[in-house]
Amino acid sequence: MLAVPGQLPTDRERYGLEVKWDGIRALIHLDDGLRVTGRHGVDYTRRYPEISGFGVKNAILDGELVALDRRGRPSFERLQRRMHLTDPEPAMLELYPITYLPFDLLYLEGTALFELPYRDRRSLLDELDIGAPPYFPGDSDLLAATLTQGLEGVVAKRLDSPYRSGTRSPWWVKVKNLSTREVVIGGWKPGKGRRSGGIGSLVVGVFTGDGLTYVGHVGTGFTDATLDELYAALSPLEIPRSPFANDVPWRNRWVRPDLVGEVAYTMWTDELRLRHPVWRGLRPDQLPAEVVL
Numbered sequence: 001m002l003a004v005p006g007q008l009p010t011d012r013e014r015y016g017l018e019v020k021w022d023g024i025r026a027l028i029h030l031d032d033g034l035r036v037t038g039r040h041g042v043d044y045t046r047r048y049p050e051i052s053g054f055g056v057k058n059a060i061l062d063g064e065l066v067a068l069d070r071r072g073r074p075s076f077e078r079l080q081r082r083m084h085l086t087d088p089e090p091a092m093l094e095l096y097p098i099t100y101l102p103f104d105l106l107y108l109e110g111t112a113l114f115e116l117p118y119r120d121r122r123s124l125l126d127e128l129d130i131g132a133p134p135y136f137p138g139d140s141d142l143l144a145a146t147l148t149q150g151l152e153g154v155v156a157k158r159l160d161s162p163y164r165s166g167t168r169s170p171w172w173v174k175v176k177n178l179s180t181r182e183v184v185i186g187g188w189k190p191g192k193g194r195r196s197g198g199i200g201s202l203v204v205g206v207f208t209g210d211g212l213t214y215v216g217h218v219g220t221g222f223t224d225a226t227l228d229e230l231y232a233a234l235s236p237l238e239i240p241r242s243p244f245a246n247d248v249p250w251r252n253r254w255v256r257p258d259l260v261g262e263v264a265y266t267m268w269t270d271e272l273r274l275r276h277p278v279w280r281g282l283r284p285d286q287l288p289a290e291v292v293l
Contacts (some may be wrong), residue, residue, distance in 0.1 A: 001062075001104075003155050003172035008143060015138035015156040016118065020174055021101055022074040022152045022258050023066035024083060024285050028100065029041050036287050046194030048089055048098045051097045054130045058109050061125075063132075064161075065103035073150060076262075080281045086255075102132045106163060118171075120160040147177045151182075176262055182283055182291045183274075185259045186212055186243045187252040188234060189219075191227075199227050199234070202279065204242075204261070207292045211245035212257050215272060221263075233259060233282070260286040 009015055026044060031036040034052055036044040047241040048065060067078035081096045082088060106113055113121050125132050134140045135157070143154050153176035161171035183204035191200030201219030205212045222230075237255040242248055261276040272293075 001165050001166075001172060003174040004168055004170050006170075006173045006175065007048065008154075008175055009138070009156055011174060012138035014154070014159060014261045015141060016101055016122070016135040016159055017142045017144070017149055018135045018155045018157065019133060019146060020153045020155050020176065021064040021066050021133075022076050023064040023079055023101075024161050026063065026065045026100070027106070028054070028061040028102070030054060030056050030061070032057065036065075039289065040275070040285070042285075047085060048090075048100075049095055050097055050101045056128055056130060058107075059105065059128075060107035061102040061130075062098055062104035062106055063101075066099050066101060067096055068099055072166075074152075076280055079161070083284060085280075092225055102130060103135075105146075114163045114165070117160045117162065118157050121163065135173040143175060144175070152178070152180075152238070153177045159278045179266070180262055180280065181206075181274075182262055182286050183215065183218075183277075183292050184212060184288045185234065185255060185261055186257050187248070187254040188230075189217060189250060189252050195227065198231050202230070202261070202264070203248060203254075204274075205244055205257070205279075207289065210247075212274070213246045213293070214244045214245050214246050216259075217250075217262055217275040217279050218277045219272075220277075226279070226281075257288055258289055260284075260291055 025039050027037050036048055036051055038044055059291040064076040069078060071077040078096050082098060086090060107227060108124060118207050122135060146153055156173045185202050186205050189201045189205035193199050201217040202217060204218055205214045208263045234255050237258055239254050239256050242254050243257045260282040260283045262283050264280055265274040265277045267275045269275055
């Protein structure tokens, strides 16, 4: 079940508020063992061997995989160091440990819980005592608290809402302190100076009724290591023509639009361009076709 972007509801007494964790969505299947899967059913179990020890059998949890920084806040930059490793070495497990934060319970001891109200599913989850972060009354000041603590925002969930798999429902509303969104990489502009010979900026777009539509260049937010990784990932995808349905300024190197990334930005312009986009990282958990306006 997915949330829609928006503002805090006006009838806030009908909602519970959760912190929006900056990580990767994942289900944990507990049945004489443990299996971790992503949104699209990809098996993540070997990628995150430290996720274990829940002490619960015959259950399915919904939650977020996060990498915490030294202040205990989710760090997407740290998560990037792990999310592409299918069989991480012990040193990476120690440097960039992953934590699972469950926030919903879908199945327990032979019973599917999809039709139960959110408040009841959360009550059952809390009774398991497996470290689920708390949720707060809808009229609390949680959004302001997340801004103060440098967190991404909150998710407002209707207390009486069932769970609808594969649905982006207005029963769940994500309210962010900073605007972020997924984009599809369609090319890159060669770098100059220190970036000569490599990537200077990424050419990105979103899908509209016309096809892949150019929405801007992203030239900030990269480390040297990130640029090297992107160059290695994009080089095999190079194609001779632009994949964009609209005109793109400057001469660029074009790639097949197979990779999704995330950017932070300040606003959309009237020309449908992202203003001041900053690169946050690749999102292998997202499909390009899902990145729509």
